Amino acid sequence: MSDVSMSVNLGGLSMKNPVTVASGTFAAGREYSDFFDVSLLGAVTTKGVSLKGWEGNDSPRIAETASGMLNSIGLQNPGVAALREKDLAWLARKDVPVIVNVSGHSIQEYVEVIEALEEDDRVNAYEVNISCPNVDEGGMTFGTHVPSVEAVVSSCRTATKRPLIVKLSPNVTDIAEIARAAESAGADAISLINTLLGMAIDARTRKPQLARVVGGLSGPAVKPVALRMVWQVHQAVSVPVLGMGGISTGIDAAEFMLAGATAVAVGTASFSNPRAAAEVVEGLRAYCKEQGVSDVNDLIGALQC
Amino acid sequence: MERATLVDETCSVRSNEQVGPNLFLIEIEAPRIASVLLPGQFVHVKVPGMESHLLRRPFSVYRTDASSNVLSILYQVVGFGTDVLSHLLPATSLCASGPIGSHWELPDGSASPLLVGGGVGAAPLYLFAQELSNSGVGATVVIGAQTKEALVTLGAYEDLPGISVVAATDDGTFGYAGFCTEPARTFVEDGADFVACCGPEMLMRIVAEMAARAGVPCAVSMERRMACGVGACLSCVVDTADGKKRCCIDGPIFDAREVVWQ
Ligand SMILES: Cc1cc2nc3c(=O)[nH]c(=O)nc-3n(C[C@H](O)[C@H](O)[C@H](O)COP(=O)(O)OP(=O)(O)OC[C@H]3O[C@@H](n4cnc5c(N)ncnc54)[C@H](O)[C@@H]3O)c2cc1C
């Protein structure tokens, strides 16, 4: 069979294949560049960035759990100026689109981060994180109520002409309702899932395993939840979906696309296998070949119920 | 110095044996890592047979043998991963990323370095002692363990020319009776011009404070829970005078004066 056509369009962002990395698990790519060429990816999604930078939470910040892990990094980042000076400068030398993950403590801060990047042609799209469970103000609190989702997304919408991806939290009762709110406020794509709020306890010491007590669960343990939510959101909105949550192989990626994702992100899997994201690209291509699929777009929402 | 390229190497276990109370020594054939690893750097090991435990386990390297391309790790069984590791048979294959992080380095002009290792922390100082032995600078090495049986690195240090070794045991079954901080104190106050320390955080803190009081530079090997092990995830931060730094690639060896102890 001839080569599989792997390119997709995620709400206006052209990707040479459907695979990006999940924000916060890959920095801006440099740390993984000894293991593979990041230009092999459909896009690089950078670590969440705020206006002036945040310190993040106390240690310990992670705990391993059954088939997953909890993190409470707390969006530690050096601010948008440092992102431009270091990370975007490095990424500009790679042949790969850049999705900047945007965070803020207030609607104003989200908008100011976007404004600081809007004239920078090394950025191709934004992923607005309204779903981080690890910060007290902003983060997930924006992503769990329809009125605040609409307020953040519409403000970001006015600040940019670029593809605007809105990243949702799974810590809600009705994900479809939140996705519809984001779409109607101007999102070009929906990404999900961010981490599920959880905790881990050391029974011996009677102490929480994370300094912040609670943290976000990721990895294969969350994959069934993520698949279900991608499927629900795909049915609820007409904008494309960027699916993630526990993807570590090409087959996992294919499952997300069948559930309705146009593109996928590899997160926690990179920690156990630094080549995971590149292997997902190859695995997805191999799956398509095996299945006689000539265009990867044919997988999107092709689940047969 | 330019850091060596990181590799994720598929390695083979050459041997894996119990060498002391709860202490194991694993030898791994890892030619690409062993040939470039510097003293104090670590490897991030994917332990096979525990796939539902996602994270790799970080281990400092005890010895390397460039001619046979083997690196060895001295480890203590403290939990699930190290227990699984202790059951790996020779010829088992495993993945290790490395060499990772900063390394021990003698400051310019230093002529009488002191190396202090507590518990398994004695192992990651060995390659440094070997380097100091080879270069002719020499060193004083103070190692401590709970009991005589746990002083498993003693013989290796004693075999190094130009290295004088002082051992301490908590229970007094060998050498100085008590914590290794006491013999270390004598050397710090009596002419050491650089201190390298590895062991429990409390030990490193005490030694760092001693060195600071004596005005002697000190480097410590920090431990944090790690996810990526390559600098990408910010799981492993250490508080420093200069803000939060990543233990995995800004460390694990830090100048003790910049560490803000927890
Ligand atoms: C840079 C570095 C070098 C190290 N070198 C050595 C060495 O040479 N010999 C040795 O015996 N041990 C060493 N350790 C500690 C070793 O990594 C842990 O003992 C090991 O990860 C425990 O795994 P486990 O599954 O048995 O424990 P579990 O408690 O079941 O592990 C659960 C999680 O906590 C993490 N964790 C547990 N204890 C520690 C710890 N002390 N430090 C960091 N993470 C921890 C594990 O990696 C894992 O993610 C080093 C740690 C670091 C950070």
Ligand SMILES: Cc1cc2nc3c(=O)[nH]c(=O)nc-3n(C[C@H](O)[C@H](O)[C@H](O)COP(=O)(O)O)c2cc1C
């Ligand atoms: C250590 C870590 C840091 C993360 N940081 C961010 C972040 O800065 N912004 C964000 O939107 N999501 C962040 N996430 C969430 C991931 O991008 C992703 O949504 C989630 O981990 C689920 O995917 P996975 O199971 O493949 O990791 C982080 C996740 C982890 C594990």
Ligand code: FES
């Ligand atoms: S373990 Fe990921 S940055 Fe250190």
